[in-house]
Amino acid sequence: MVTWGGIADDFTGATDLAGNWVARGLRTVVTLGVPDAADLAGITDADAVVIALKSRTAPVREAVRESLDALAALRALGCTRYYQKYCSTFDSTPAGNIGPVTDALLAALDTDRAVVVPAFPDAGRTVYQGHLFVGDRLLSDSSMRHHPLTPMTRSDLPGLLGPQTSHGVAVVPLPVVRAGAAALGAELDRIAAETDTPVLLVVDAVENADLAVIARATAHHPLVTGGSGLALGLPATGEPAHAAMPVEDGHRVILAGSASTATRAQIAHARAAGVPARKLDLAALRADPDAEVDAIVAEVTAAWAAAPRTPFLVYAVGSQDDIQRETAPDQTPAGELVEAALADCARRLADAGARQFIVAGGETSGSVVRALDVRRLEIGPALAPGVSWARATTADGLPFNLALKSGNFGATDIFTDGWQALD
Structure with a gap:
C-alpha cells in the first residue's frame, strides 16, 4: 500500500527524495509529470511515489496548479502522508514558488502546520537558528548567491519564506530538537495552537540525528516540506x-547544463582525465541551433566510433566568465537555448545508440527526460548523497540508465567514476 506521496519541484529533486526513501527500505516509484489514470493503474507494490514536476521556476499559478494536480493523483493512490520536496538550498524568489505551493497544499489538506526542513547534512546543508548553511558558509555567501535563475542573497529562512507565504513563519531552535521528539512535538503543537492561521515551522537541524528526531515528532503530520x-x-x-537495475547496453553521454560550482569542478576534472568533451557554442546556438546540434552529434558519434565505451561530455558552462556572459540579457535567455539544445542532443544521441546518461542540472534533467519521452523511473544504486542511477523506459519501450544530478551534488569525479556501477 502506498503511504508516502512526494511532490518534487524538479526532476533531480524527485530522484533525490526517492533515493533517500529507498535507502530507508521504502519501495519507491518516480513518475515524471502528473500520472494519468493508466499510469496510476500501473503503480503496484510501492510504499512511496514521487511525482516529479518542472515547477521550480514556473509561473506561480502554474506551479500551484501542477502541485495540486499531483496531490490529487497521490490521493487517488491512497497516500496518507505527503512530502513537498524543494531544493536543499531553498532555490526560490520572493514570489515563490516554495511558499505559494506550501500554502496551497496546507489548504487542500486542511492542516494547520507544516515543518520547513531543507537541512541535508550528508550533502553539507544545515540549518541553525533559522539560517541555512552550505558547508561552513551561510547560503548568502555560497556560490548560490550567483545562481542565474534563483540567486540566493539571504540565508535566514523566515526572511526568505515570509514574502512568499500568506501564513506565519516560526523558528524552532536546535535545543528544542535536541530535547527529543516529545519535546519537539509539544513545541510544534504549542506554536500551532497559538496561531490563528496555519503556520510554517522552520526547524533547526545540523546532524542526521536531528532529522530522526524531527521525523518522529512529525509522524502524525499529513504534510512535511523540505x-x-x-x-x-x-x-x-x-x-x-x-531495484535490481538492468544495465542497458549502449553508448554513454554526459549532458551538463548546470552552472553550479560543483558541476564546473566536475567538468574540469573530466576534461583533465581525458574525457572527450564539447562546450556548447552560445553564439552558434543563437545563429542556427539545428546546425550546432548537428555538429555536436557528429562529433560525439565519431568519438564513439573510435572508443565505444568512452563517455562523451557536452556542457554549457565552464567558468565564472561564462556565467556572466551567458546570463546577460539577449533575444532569448541563454538558459532556454541551453535546455533546448541539450534536450535535442539527448533525443538525437539516443537515436544514435546512447543508453546511459548522466545529466547535471535540475532544469536540464527535466528537459532531457521529456525529450526522451520517459514517464517513470525505477531507482537503482546510489552514486552520491542525493544522486542515484535509475532505469527508465519510454512510452515505446526503449530502456535507458539515467543518473539525474542536481548541479550542486556529487563528488568531483562523478563524471569519470559514476559509470562503475554499470560495469
Whole structure:
C-alpha cells in the first residue's frame, strides 16, 4: 500500500527524495509529470511515489496548479502522508514558488502546520537558528548567491519564506530538537495552537540525528516540506529497496547544463582525465541551433566510433566568465537555448545508440527526460548523497540508465567514476 506521496519541484529533486526513501527500505516509484489514470493503474507494490514536476521556476499559478494536480493523483493512490520536496538550498524568489505551493497544499489538506526542513547534512546543508548553511558558509555567501535563475542573497529562512507565504513563519531552535521528539512535538503543537492561521515551522537541524528526531515528532503530520534529508530521518524498514537495475547496453553521454560550482569542478576534472568533451557554442546556438546540434552529434558519434565505451561530455558552462556572459540579457535567455539544445542532443544521441546518461542540472534533467519521452523511473544504486542511477523506459519501450544530478551534488569525479556501477 502506498503511504508516502512526494511532490518534487524538479526532476533531480524527485530522484533525490526517492533515493533517500529507498535507502530507508521504502519501495519507491518516480513518475515524471502528473500520472494519468493508466499510469496510476500501473503503480503496484510501492510504499512511496514521487511525482516529479518542472515547477521550480514556473509561473506561480502554474506551479500551484501542477502541485495540486499531483496531490490529487497521490490521493487517488491512497497516500496518507505527503512530502513537498524543494531544493536543499531553498532555490526560490520572493514570489515563490516554495511558499505559494506550501500554502496551497496546507489548504487542500486542511492542516494547520507544516515543518520547513531543507537541512541535508550528508550533502553539507544545515540549518541553525533559522539560517541555512552550505558547508561552513551561510547560503548568502555560497556560490548560490550567483545562481542565474534563483540567486540566493539571504540565508535566514523566515526572511526568505515570509514574502512568499500568506501564513506565519516560526523558528524552532536546535535545543528544542535536541530535547527529543516529545519535546519537539509539544513545541510544534504549542506554536500551532497559538496561531490563528496555519503556520510554517522552520526547524533547526545540523546532524542526521536531528532529522530522526524531527521525523518522529512529525509522524502524525499529513504534510512535511523540505529537501530530501528529512526522508533519511525515517526509521529503516529493512535493507535499501532499490531495484535490481538492468544495465542497458549502449553508448554513454554526459549532458551538463548546470552552472553550479560543483558541476564546473566536475567538468574540469573530466576534461583533465581525458574525457572527450564539447562546450556548447552560445553564439552558434543563437545563429542556427539545428546546425550546432548537428555538429555536436557528429562529433560525439565519431568519438564513439573510435572508443565505444568512452563517455562523451557536452556542457554549457565552464567558468565564472561564462556565467556572466551567458546570463546577460539577449533575444532569448541563454538558459532556454541551453535546455533546448541539450534536450535535442539527448533525443538525437539516443537515436544514435546512447543508453546511459548522466545529466547535471535540475532544469536540464527535466528537459532531457521529456525529450526522451520517459514517464517513470525505477531507482537503482546510489552514486552520491542525493544522486542515484535509475532505469527508465519510454512510452515505446526503449530502456535507458539515467543518473539525474542536481548541479550542486556529487563528488568531483562523478563524471569519470559514476559509470562503475554499470560495469
